[in-house]
Amino acid sequence: MGITGQDVDRTCDEARADPQTRAMTKRLTRRGLLGGAAAGAAAGTLGNSAALARGRAAKPTPRADVIVVGAGLSGLAAAHALHKAGKSVYVIEARNRVGGRTLNHPLGAGKVTEMGGTFIGPTQDRLAALATEMGIGTYKTYNQGSNVSIFGGNKTTYSANDPTAFAVANPLAAADVLSVVTQLDQMATTLKTTAPWEAADAEAWDSQTAETWTQNNTATPEGRTVVRSLSESLWGAMPRDISLLYAVLYVAQAGNESNPGTLERLVGTADGAQDSRFVGGSQLISIETARRLGRGRVVLRAPVHRITQNRRGVVVESERGPFAGKFAIVATPPTLAGRISYQPAVPVLRDQLTQRFPMGSYAKVEAVYDRPFWRDKGLSGQAFGELHVSSTFDQTPPSGDPGVIIGFIGGTHARDWYQQDEAARRRIALGDFASYFGDEALSPNAYLEGLWSAEVWTRGDPVGFTPPGVLLDFGEFMRRPSGRIHWAGTETANYWMGYMDGAVRAGERAASEVLAELSG
Numbered sequence: 001m002g003i004t005g006q007d008v009d010r011t012c013d014e015a016r017a018d019p020q021t022r023a024m025t026k027r028l029t030r031r032g033l034l035g036g037a038a039a040g041a042a043a044g045t046l047g048n049s050a051a052l053a054r055g056r057a058a059k060p061t062p063r064a065d066v067i068v069v070g071a072g073l074s075g076l077a078a079a080h081a082l083h084k085a086g087k088s089v090y091v092i093e094a095r096n097r098v099g100g101r102t103l104n105h106p107l108g109a110g111k112v113t114e115m116g117g118t119f120i121g122p123t124q125d126r127l128a129a130l131a132t133e134m135g136i137g138t139y140k141t142y143n144q145g146s147n148v149s150i151f152g153g154n155k156t157t158y159s160a161n162d163p164t165a166f167a168v169a170n171p172l173a174a175a176d177v178l179s180v181v182t183q184l185d186q187m188a189t190t191l192k193t194t195a196p197w198e199a200a201d202a203e204a205w206d207s208q209t210a211e212t213w214t215q216n217n218t219a220t221p222e223g224r225t226v227v228r229s230l231s232e233s234l235w236g237a238m239p240r241d242i243s244l245l246y247a248v249l250y251v252a253q254a255g256n257e258s259n260p261g262t263l264e265r266l267v268g269t270a271d272g273a274q275d276s277r278f279v280g281g282s283q284l285i286s287i288e289t290a291r292r293l294g295r296g297r298v299v300l301r302a303p304v305h306r307i308t309q310n311r312r313g314v315v316v317e318s319e320r321g322p323f324a325g326k327f328a329i330v331a332t333p334p335t336l337a338g339r340i341s342y343q344p345a346v347p348v349l350r351d352q353l354t355q356r357f358p359m360g361s362y363a364k365v366e367a368v369y370d371r372p373f374w375r376d377k378g379l380s381g382q383a384f385g386e387l388h389v390s391s392t393f394d395q396t397p398p399s400g401d402p403g404v405i406i407g408f409i410g411g412t413h414a415r416d417w418y419q420q421d422e423a424a425r426r427r428i429a430l431g432d433f434a435s436y437f438g439d440e441a442l443s444p445n446a447y448l449e450g451l452w453s454a455e456v457w458t459r460g461d462p463v464g465f466t467p468p469g470v471l472l473d474f475g476e477f478m479r480r481p482s483g484r485i486h487w488a489g490t491e492t493a494n495y496w497m498g499y500m501d502g503a504v505r506a507g508e509r510a511a512s513e514v515l516a517e518l519s520g
Contacts, residue, residue, distance in 0.1 A: 064088040066514055067316040067325040069304050069340075072100020073117075073500055074488045075331030076289040076298075077130060077507030078514075083293055085515055090323050091293065092316060094303035094457045098290045101458060102500065104281035105366075105448060111397040112281040113366060113404050115450040117462070117500045118395065121265070121275035123256040124501035126508060127285075131278060134288040138276040142394040143269045145378040148436045150385035151225060155435070160380035161270060176223025183217060185262050188252035193261075193494045196249045197475045206472040210247045211239035225386055232411035233384075233391040234266065235465050235498075236360020236453075241411075243468040253495045253502070261495075269382065273499065274393060282500065299323075303457075308343040309484045327517065329510045331488035331503075333464050334478070335359055336457070346482040353474040356467065357491065359460020361414040364450035365389065365407045365429040367441060372396045372403030374437045381405055381437070388413040389432035402445065405433055418453060425449065463498030464491045479509070486510045 066082050068075045071093035079089045097103075103115040120127055120138060131138070146157040151170035170177075191199050197206070205213075214227045231239045234250070254261035254273065265272050278284060290298045302320040307328055309315075314328045330337050338354025345351065372394060374381050381394025389407035396404045407429060409417050417425055426447055433441035452461035466475075478492045488510040493502030 061315070061322050061324045062090060063324045064090045065325060065518060066090075066327050066329060067092060067314060067323045068329045068331060069307075069316060070100065070331035070489070071095070071098040071286070071290060071298055071300070072331060072489075072503060073102065073127075073286055073289075074100070074490060074503035074507040074510075075329065076286050076293075077126075077504040078329050078331060078488050078511040079293055079297070079507075080130070080289050081508050081511035082514065083297075085511075087515070087518065089293065089297060090325070091290070091298045092302045092304055092318050092320075092323060093298065093300050096301050098298060098300075099283040099286040100503070101452065101461060102281075102283040102286060103450070104283040107368065107397065107402060107404070111399065111402075113368070113395050113397070113406070113448075114277075114281050114283070115364060115366070115448065116452070117282055118277055118393075118406075119274040120278065120500065121268075121273040122271055123254070123259050123265070124273070124496055124499065125256055126504040127496075127499075127501035130289065130504050131285050134285055134292075136284055136288065137279040139279060139398050140276050141269055141274055142372075142375075142396060143380055143382070145375065145380045147380050148383040148385075150383070150387060150435060151229075152222060152386075157379075160382060170222050170226055173220060173222035173226045176218040176220050177226050180214070180217060180223070180227060181263050184248060184251050185264075187248045188261050188263075191249055191252045193249065193253050195476070196245055196252070197472050199245075202245055202472060205248060206243050206245035206468055206470075208244050209240050209468055210242050210244050213244045214239050228411070229384065229386050229390045230267070232413060233408050234410075235463060236362030236410035236414060236461060237465050238411045241467060242465045243471060245468075245471050246466045249471070250497060253493070253497050256495055269380075269393075277395075279398075285500075304340055306341040306343065307485060314484050327484045327486065327514045329486045329488050329507075329514065331507055331510070333357075333359055333458070333460070333489055334491055335459065335464060337487070337489070342482070342485070344483075346485070347477065349474050350477040350480070350482055353470065353477045356470045356474065357464045358467075359453070359458070359464050360462060361411060361418070361453050362461035363409045363414055363417065363452060364461075365409065365425075366395065366446075366448040366450075367405050367430060367433055367444035368446040368448070369403040369405075369440070369444050371401050372405075373440045374403075374405070377438065379437060383407075383436040385432075385436070387432040387435060388417055388428050389436075392433070392436060405437070405441065407433065414453065418451075422449075481513060486513050 065087040066089050068079045068091045071091045079091045082089050102117045104112045105115050143160050147160050218224050251263050252261045254266045302318040304318045306317040313326045316323045334354045334357035383392040392407040395406045452458050488506040490503040493506040496502035
């Protein structure tokens with residue numbers, strides 16, 4: 001049975017798969033952290049007007065130094081930084097769980113798989129630091145044997161240990177793809193990750209799509225097909241959807257202050273963005289971070305619909321009532337931030353930015369087997385191709401069983417796939433797994449779908465992207481505060497935008513901005 005869009009919005013029960021997670025979740029529930037005392041007090045304020053009219057005293061509005069909107073990694077990282085600095089916070093979350101675009105799914109016997117963000121790699125320093133602080137370890141992604149590629153109906157294999165092998169996945173496209181990789185890496189060195197619109201070529205690059213540039217810089221249709229499959233996997237979008245400047249920025253951000261970003265690091269496993277996984281699953285980081293904020297400080301099932309501000313502070317109005325603070329941090333994708341009502345209105349260009357920052361079309365599918373049968377064939381479980389499932393990874397627990405293959409469906413393929421019924425979606429996904437790894441893939445013990453584009457509090461994955469012209473004219477408003485409202489979320493990161501590390505970086509940056517104002 002597949003996980004539906006509603007199932008993606010489960011409670012933290014989804015994360016209770018290993019003893020460490022269960023213990024943390026019990027503490028969360030026992031202490032009332034997730035929707036407990038504060039949520040009850042806030043919910044009571046919904047009836048304040050009626051109570052006053054009947055002559056009864058109204059319950060006071062919960063107050064804190066900072067109100068954070070969104071309990072994904074970015075919002076929780078911001079709240080954690082503020083809490084450690086001695087400031088009071090409330091984190092208001094629309095879902096009935098923490099974790100945002102990370103979500104654990106139990107496999108039984110204390111094992112988990114992840115339905116959302118999963119991996120960590122070199123230069124993702126802030127995510128690594130937060131996980132270490134929370135006592136959560138890592139282990140290497142399975143990366144032995146051969147990867148598989150399918151382009152033009154031709155199936156080939158190549159070494160999983162060669163970080164540049166993806167570029168020659170289709171021999172007919174090899175020269176084109178290597179040229180594209182080399183050029184994008186070089187172009188990325190000319191950008192400031194904090195202000196790409198200041199680059200000498202920014203106007204030219206932001207005046208065309210990545211598709212136009214690809215057409216002008218490749219010689220073969222096979223090369224263009226590989227680039228399109230890569231775009232589907234990275235952004236859930238087609239090259240025709242995104243600005244070339246955005247694509248170059250994404251490459252530039254795949255590093256840190258000491259290491260320039262490269263496309264190879266984005267797509268690589270060993271020493272790349274998919275290098276390692278978290279013991280207990282990635283959502284465990286959010287669960288433990290939320291727990292450390294203290295009782296009642298994370299309020300669930302509380303969609304925020306309005307934020308008002310004046311010279312003294314802010315009021316965040318949610319379905320569980322208002323929360324008052326000196327500042328607010330909105331840690332959601334820009335498109336969702338744009339659906340909140342602001343009084344007074346945010347600056348014109350901030351509002352127009354959110355109108356132009358769509359989410360990728362994306363889904364993550366997983367199949368669970370008794371054992372990872374592909375390993376017996378000398379295969380790594382990693383694949384790349386022009387099928388609906390454009391890339392795959394072995395997401396088997398470190399014990400070696402059950403066997404789990406995950407696949408990403410993005411861009412035009414995702415838009416087609418989402419229009420199918422559940423049976424057809426399953427048939428397409430498992431058929432692609434079988435094309436890559438053999439007919440054994442057609443009969444899993446379980447089939448799971450992470451329907452992130454259908455999930456109401458995400459509406460897309462893995463990241464928001466910008467079409468031509470947006471970064472040039474509106475980009476500086478991604479991070480610029482609107483009065484007492486500051487902006488976080490992975491889309492606002494200076495490094496690793498679209499990744500969990502970017503989410504943590506953005507949250508910590510927003511927290512530092514607020515701390516500076518609180519101490520000013």
